[in-house]
Amino acid sequence: GRSCAHVLPEIWNGQESVYKDVEKEGFIEPEVGNGAAGKFSWYVPKFTAEKDTTLLSIFGLTDTAKTFNGKSNRRKLAETFKRPFNWKDYCEMFTADNCTTADEVAKRAPETQSESAKYFVRDVFNGKFNATDENDCDANPTTCTGHIVSSQCLWAAWVIPQAHYLNITAKSNGPNSNGSYSAEQQIEIFEAAVATQSDILFSWWTPEYVLQSYIGTKNELLKINLLAVPTQECQDSRVPLKQRCSKNPSDWIGKIEGSCDNESQPLKKLIASNLYEKIYNVHEALRSPGYDIKESAKYFVRDVFNGKFNATDENDCDANPTTCTGHIVTSTCEWTTWVIPQAHYLNITVKSNGPGSTGSYNYGQQIEVLEAAVATQSDILFYWWTPDYTLQSYIGTKNELQKINLANPTQKCMDSRISMEQRCSKDPSDWIGKMEGSCDAAPHALQKLIASNLREKIYNVDEALRSPGYDIIKSITISNLQLEQIFEIWNSRSTDMSSDAREAVCMWVAENLDSLESFIPRTYPRSMRFSPHDQVYIYVAMGLGGIVMILVVLNWVLISLYREEKVIKYAQPMILYMFLSGLMLVSAGAVVYAANPSKPSCIIRQWLVTLGYSLELVPLIVKVASINKVFQCSKKLKLVKVNRNNLYKTIGGVVGIVAVFLIVWTVIDPPTRHEEQILTDEDNLIGGVYVDTSYSCASNSTTW
Numbered sequence: 001g002r003s004c005a006h007v008l009p010e011i012w013n014g015q016e017s018v019y020k021d022v023e024k025e026g027f028i029e030p031e032v033g034n035g036a037a038g039k040f041s042w043y044v045p046k047f048t049a050e051k052d053t054t055l056l057s058i059f060g061l062t063d064t065a066k067t068f069n070g071k072s073n074r075r076k077l078a079e080t081f082k083r084p085f086n087w088k089d090y091c092e093m094f095t096a097d098n099c100t101t102a103d104e105v106a107k108r109a110p111e112t113q114s115e116s117a118k119y120f121v122r123d124v125f126n127g128k129f130n131a132t133d134e135n136d137c138d139a140n141p142t143t144c145t146g147h148i149v150s151s152q153c154l155w156a157a158w159v160i161p162q163a164h165y166l167n168i169t170a171k172s173n174g175p176n177s178n179g180s181y182s183a184e185q186q187i188e189i190f191e192a193a194v195a196t197q198s199d200i201l202f203s204w205w206t207p208e209y210v211l212q213s214y215i216g217t218k219n220e221l222l223k224i225n226l227l228a229v230p231t232q233e234c235q236d237s238r239v240p241l242k243q244r245c246s247k248n249p250s251d252w253i254g255k256i257e258g259s260c261d262n263e264s265q266p267l268k269k270l271i272a273s274n275l276y277e278k279i280y281n282v283h284e285a286l287r288s289p290g291y292d293i294k295e296s297a298k299y300f301v302r303d304v305f306n307g308k309f310n311a312t313d314e315n316d317c318d319a320n321p322t323t324c325t326g327h328i329v330t331s332t333c334e335w336t337t338w339v340i341p342q343a344h345y346l347n348i349t350v351k352s353n354g355p356g357s358t359g360s361y362n363y364g365q366q367i368e369v370l371e372a373a374v375a376t377q378s379d380i381l382f383y384w385w386t387p388d389y390t391l392q393s394y395i396g397t398k399n400e401l402q403k404i405n406l407a408n409p410t411q412k413c414m415d416s417r418i419s420m421e422q423r424c425s426k427d428p429s430d431w432i433g434k435m436e437g438s439c440d441a442a443p444h445a446l447q448k449l450i451a452s453n454l455r456e457k458i459y460n461v462d463e464a465l466r467s468p469g470y471d472i473i474k475s476i477t478i479s480n481l482q483l484e485q486i487f488e489i490w491n492s493r494s495t496d497m498s499s500d501a502r503e504a505v506c507m508w509v510a511e512n513l514d515s516l517e518s519f520i521p522r523t524y525p526r527s528m529r530f531s532p533h534d535q536v537y538i539y540v541a542m543g544l545g546g547i548v549m550i551l552v553v554l555n556w557v558l559i560s561l562y563r564e565e566k567v568i569k570y571a572q573p574m575i576l577y578m579f580l581s582g583l584m585l586v587s588a589g590a591v592v593y594a595a596n597p598s599k600p601s602c603i604i605r606q607w608l609v610t611l612g613y614s615l616e617l618v619p620l621i622v623k624v625a626s627i628n629k630v631f632q633c634s635k636k637l638k639l640v641k642v643n644r645n646n647l648y649k650t651i652g653g654v655v656g657i658v659a660v661f662l663i664v665w666t667v668i669d670p671p672t673r674h675e676e677q678i679l680t681d682e683d684n685l686i687g688g689v690y691v692d693t694s695y696s697c698a699s700n701s702t703t704w
Contacts, residue, residue, distance in 0.1 A: 005272075006271065006272040006274075006275045006278075007269060007270070007271050007272070007275070008269060008270040009034060009269045010034060010036075010038075010267050010268075010269065011031060011267065011268045011269060011270055012038060012155070012156045012265065012267065012268075013156050013265045018241070019031065019270055026273055027272065027273055028270045028271060028272055028273055029270070029271045029272075029273050029275075031268040031269065031270055032268060032269060032271070033266050033267070033268055033269075034267050034268060034269040035267075035297075036207055036266075036267045037264045037265065037266055037267065038205055038206065038207065038264070038265055038266075038267045039205060039206055039262055039263070039264040039265070040151070040155075040156065040157045040158075040203060040204070040205045040262040041203075041204065041205070041206070041223045041224065041261075041262060042148070042159075042162075042201065042202070042203055042223070042224040042226060043201075043202045043203075043204055043211075043221035043222060043223055043224060044056070044199070044200070044201060044202065044221070044222055044224060045193060045194070045199070045200065045202075045218075045219050045220070045221060045222070046217070046218050046219065046220040046221075046222055047197060047199075047218045047219065048080070048199040048200070049222050050218075051199075052076075052080070053453075055080070055224070056222060056223075056224055056225060057224070057225050058166060058168070058224075058225060058226050058228075060073065060076075061073055061077065061166075061168045061170075061224070062166055062167045062168055063167045063168070063169050072137075073169070074137065074144060074145075074169040075137045075144070076146075077145065077146030077168070077169055077170055077201075078131075078134075078135045078136075078137050078144040078145055078146050078169070079131075079135065079137070079146075080146060080199045081146035081147045081148065081170065081199055081200060081201045082129040082130055082131045082132075082135060082146075082147060082198065082199075083129065083130060083131070083132050083134070083135065083147045083173055084119050084127065084128070084129050084147070084149070084189045084192060084200075085119075085127075085128040085129070085130060086116065086117050086118060086119050087106065087110045087115060087116055087117070087118045087119070087121065087125045088110055088116035088117070089128075090105060090106060090125070090128040091106060091109050091110070094128060094130070104126070105125065105126050105127070105128055106124070106125045106126070107123070107124050107125070108124065110125075117175070117185075118188060119185060119188035119189045119192050120188040120189070120191045120192040120195065122191070126192060126195045126196055127188070127189070127191070127192020127193070127195060127196055127198075128192075128196075129192070129193070129196065129198040129199075129200075132173075134147075134171065134173070135147075144169070145169045145170055145171040146169065146170045146171075146201060147170065147171065147172070147173060147200075147201065148163070148170040148171065148172050148201040148202070148203060149172065149174075149181055149186050149189050149190070149200060149201065149202045149203060150172035150174065150178075150179065150180050150181065150203045151180055151181070151183070151186065151203050151204075151205075152176055152177075152180045152181065152182055152183075153176075153177055153178050153180055153241070153244040153245040154241065154244075154245065156262075156265075157203055157205075157262070158238060158239060158244075158254075158258065158259070158262065159172065159203050160172075160178065160239075160244075160252045160253060161239055161252070161253050161254045161255075161256075161258055161259045162226060162228075162259050162260075162261075164253050164259070165253075165256045165259035166226065166228065166259055170201055172203075177245055177247070178244065178245070178249070178252050186202070186203075186204070187210055189202075190202060190210065190221075194214070194219045202221060204221065225261075226260075226261040228259060228260040228261050229260060229261060230260045230261050230262065230263035231260060233257055234257055234258055234259070234260035234263075235258075235263060236257075237254065237255045237257035237258035238254065238258045239251070239252065239253075239254035239258060297355070298368060299365060299368035299369045299372050300368040300369070300371045300372040300375065302371070306372060306375040306376055307368070307369070307371070307372020307373070307375060307376055307378075308372070308376070309372070309373070309376065309378040309379075309380070312353075314327075314351065314353070315327075324349070325349045325350055325351040326349065326350045326351075326381060327350065327351065327352070327353060327380075327381065328343070328350040328351065328352050328381040328382070328383060329352065329354070329361055329366055329369050329370070329380060329381065329382045329383060330352040330354070330358075330359070330360050330361065330383045331360055331361070331363075331366065331383055332356050332357075332360045332361070332362055332363075333356075333357055333358050333360060333420065333423040333424040334420060334423075334424065336441075337383060337423075337441075338417060338418065338423075338433075338437065338438070338441065339352065339383050340358065340423075340431045340432060341418060341431070341432050341433045341434075341435075341437055341438045342406060342438045342439075342440075344432050344438070345432075345435045345438035346406060346407065346438055350381055357424060357426075358423065358424070358428075358431055366382075366384070367390060369382075370382060370390065374394070374399045382401060384401065386480070387480050387483040387484060387487070388487075389487045389490055389491070389501075392484055392487035392488065392491065393487065393491040405440065406439065406440035407438065407439040407440055408439060408440060409439045409440050409441065409442035410439060412436055413436055413437055413438070413439035413442075414437075414442060416433070416434045416436035416437035417433070417437045418430070418431070418432075418433035418434075418437060448473070450470075450473060450474065454470055454473075455470055458470040462677060463679050464677035464678060464679040464691045465677055465691075468520060468521050468524045471521045472519050472520060472521070475519050476516070476519040477519075482508075482512070482515075485508055485512075486504050486505055486508045487504075489503075489504040489507050489508055490504035517687075522688075523679065523688055523689045524688045525684075525686050525687065525688040526679075526684070526688045526689060526690070526691050527684040527685070527686065527688065527689075527690050527691065528677075528690075528691050528693055529690045529691065529692050529693065530693045530694075531692065531693060531694040531695065538594050539594075541590065541593075541594040542590075542591050542594045542595070544590070545587045545588070545590035545591040545594070546587075546591060548583070548587040548590070549584060549587045549588060549591075552580050552583050552584045552587060553584075555580055556577070556580050559573055559576050559577070559580075572623065572644075574644075574648070575619045575620075575623055575647075578615050578619040578651065579615070579616055579619055579620065581612075581615050582611070582612045582613060582614065582615025582616030582617070582619075583612065583616055584612070585608045585609070585611055585612030585615065586608065586609055586612035586613060586616065587612075588608050588612075589604075589605045589608030589609035589612055590609075592604055592605040592608060593605050593609075596695065597673045597695045597696060597697050598673055599670070599672045599673060601697075602670070602671040602672055602673060602697035603666055603670050603671055605697070606662070606665075606671050606697070607662055607666075610658060610662060611655070611658060611659065611662070614654065614655050614658045615655060618651050618654045618655060619651050622647055622650050622651050622654075623647070626647060665699070665704050669699040669700055669701055669704065670699065671697045671698060671699050671704075672697065672698070672699070673695055673696075673697060674695065674696050674697065674698045675693055675694075675695060676693070676694050676695070676696060677691050677692070677693050678691065678692045678693075678694070679691055680692055
């Protein structure tokens, strides 16, 4: 029979439709949080990112962009991320004797059906990655793809709609439905990539052991920024489980609204509905704490558990006069805290008894202990920092936290502090450090970090369209007093910690715009000023073009009427007709040039003007060349016979070449409407300057 359990300790949102049905049937209690937050993301190994850092951003993945060397991202993904092959396929496809002879990839052939399906077996099969027809962009330039190792359809991952709508040409070729891989197969492929140092694109989640085990090594998985920020609309538009596991591939894609990045989600646990009854039917003296342990780690739950402070053996100075201690609530060892050396060398007999390493408490637990102390009015010794919302929220009340002064900090003390490795060591003697490093914490300027490529991204944009974001972020500062104002606004709302923090910042900014304006670069905010196409001179130009067209028609009629006159005959009526045709086209082009540019008008005016000047100038040049030839021959008393058909063929050939050139231009790189922004020095009405925008026609290449 199938194994069963009373508790499932980790459940994701993608499984909600399943467990909600089970809950309705009465088999489980409503889900409760397990305290962790989970998130699916796209990853590449660090050794892959070091070769091409653009792979860490959507700009280096989407097929609408170009790589630095001009190669399409489709080709880059196809060439970088090859397909994995299992043990059986490797032996059959890549060896001459079906792995009878050991090589650097496989020591032997698989011996069972289970081994045949493996992508990696330590010390026996290192795995194989190779390009297939799906990676061949020469044979399949519009359909080639790179490979992504995607999770099975039962999991809350949306690789297929993300790849489809974000135009990332990656595809999973696993043996399961929708080309996915099981968790075991994913781990095998990742281990094969590590063993062979092969590039892979990997869909995985946190928190998780496999990802954690490689942190700090060259094989560490680095998260890819998919850019599309998750929103509620996106979450509501996600492909449901039934569609993800459908046999119809069109169901896997879903809607474009559901293609954003994966959101972080609180992980949950499920408890069988009969567990409570089984536990509480036992006499209280013999009752297991198992059911209640789901909330037993809490130090405070508002309106439910006010917290409890009590003396233990460690507080009993009668029984332990030389070792008894008071309790201090201290932070985790990853934080810049030196409570242990301070207490030790300053001879302050306090100790932290938290559940973390070094007896510390995590951030949430520290908040709970403080709230429990406030609720029960219990005395606590508390290690905390400023500026911070929690401390600020109690200012002016009887619960306000008062600072304790320790030994003044010095540079010698700062240089003698213990490192994070010592603070988090498993050896308690490392936590103490040197006596010189036991002074009070020194105030230090808080800093901000900016990605090294942000400036390049901002400044690669034309100055007229450049965002002020980088310069503002670089220059903006905020004082402790200003932070305290924000905390006060936050505390006054205090209904929803996450959304109220944002609202508090927005309200403070609205009230303090004057003090923030100094951080805005001089030319901002900018006003766009568009070049109008209803100016008088434009209509005058169009009118002149129309008048010239009328005159051309009139000349055509006159030539037709007087074509038997000597002067017309000598001038060659056909040459005159060609000249007038060219002039007509140029005049029509002038009218189109004066109109507001659009893609059709850009192409039309280029054709009209180029063909027009060809028909104007080529017949004249050919005619002048013929006359020059006659004069040259007359000097030598030679008889010259000018063949009209040859003249017309020459003119037709040249104009034909021009027409072919225009056709090629229109097909390959047609002129289109381009915007040009010019940053002016003219002040606008809101304290910035104007950006003049004009429109013109141009191709992408200047070669034409």
